[in-house]
Amino acid sequence: MKDHTVTAFDIELKQLADSVLDMGRLARQSCTLAAASLSERGPGLAGEVKAIDAQVDGLQRTIEEAGILLIARRQPVAFDLREVVCALRIANDLERIGDLASNIAQRAAVLESTAAPQPLTAGLESLSVLVIERLDEALEIFTQRNAARAAEIWASDVSVDDLYTSIFRGILTYMMEDPRHISACAQLVFVGKNLERIGDHVSNIAESVYYAATGEQLDETRRTGERSAEVEAITAG
């Protein structure tokens, strides 16, 4: 009887994790299209990302419902319960990633191509490449339940923050040099911030994997190190 219950739980948990991975693939696709929208502008890509985002949102609701029913019906404890909570948390982060990607594509669509300086969009594309690589790694460690690599990915979010901070400063310099760039640059500031926030959600995913595997939370104080109040303000929130 015990074995039967455990197996049924395992099957349902596997289905839940598979749905999270489906959601992860869709969220990743949104990020790739959002990054592409920085060089190929026009409303087309924004519509495509929005359509994927609707699917991501739908999956999140399905996962939340399935996860809660799984907890109610199987009453998992300890490791098993953490696995379900981990799936729910990751679905939450992927839903936010989908929203942020959709917003990037919306902002890119309203940029006039002449007004967005190419070196800035190139910088943002590098940031998107870094963030998407990290998303791939986070989804991989979720599949492998690899706590050690989860802690590494989580700790290396500073690489995203550093690149974003330098891009942010570059955008301000462009604004100061030529006020005609200000409107376009203001949109690019948000594109950069959204990419940095996607990076934060990737870190959260790594944090959830670590928690599921170990039952412990990663210690925030170990990560940030010494930073100026200005950099703290730029990269937080």
Next chain:
Amino acid sequence: MKDHTVTAFDIELKQLADSVLDMGRLARQSCTLAAASLSERGPGLAGEVKAIDAQVDGLQRTIEEAGILLIARRQPVAFDLREVVCALRIANDLERIGDLASNIAQRAAVLESTAAPQPLTAGLESLSVLVIERLDEALEIFTQRNAARAAEIWASDVSVDDLYTSIFRGILTYMMEDPRHISACAQLVFVGKNLERIGDHVSNIAESVYYAATGEQLDETRRTGERSAEVEAITAG
């Protein structure tokens, strides 16, 4: 036996809701201090908001744990289950509100008082007043489980979006008129955006109350109406 179970569930649910309200009061206090930091600058308030934010984060973890245990132990269905899910979702939104308030205070702390034009900070203070009023209403309807008012609060988020859009455009105009304002104005753009995002989380709280009371989701298409792609881009994400 049935009555005993129902009563135990009701007591635990009441405790959960009380913790959510405690969290709401702390998040509100963070917002008030963050708004004050726009006129009384310096690192003091930022530290205070950060300390409150740590309490808010702690309460969120406690509520998540208590809510999940409540689902596992009592296996609520229908209305009762939605009540627990509603509490978990609201705790999630309040945690984000705490983060955003903390970031506003951090950004305000690094502004040089001479570089932040007073009309802009005054506009942001008006936006913060509107957002805090709405947070108060959302917490009140959570206490009353008032679905009709929840739908109203949710639908009237456009008032926050409209004020934010006009402030955003005002900030860009200041930047164009005097490039010396650009650094400070870039911080103010984020302060505005964070207030607008707090407004979005307030709407989410209203949406969760509506869902708990009715079992239905509010229909996004009924709210936004006709907007330009530019305004969509400014207010989304």
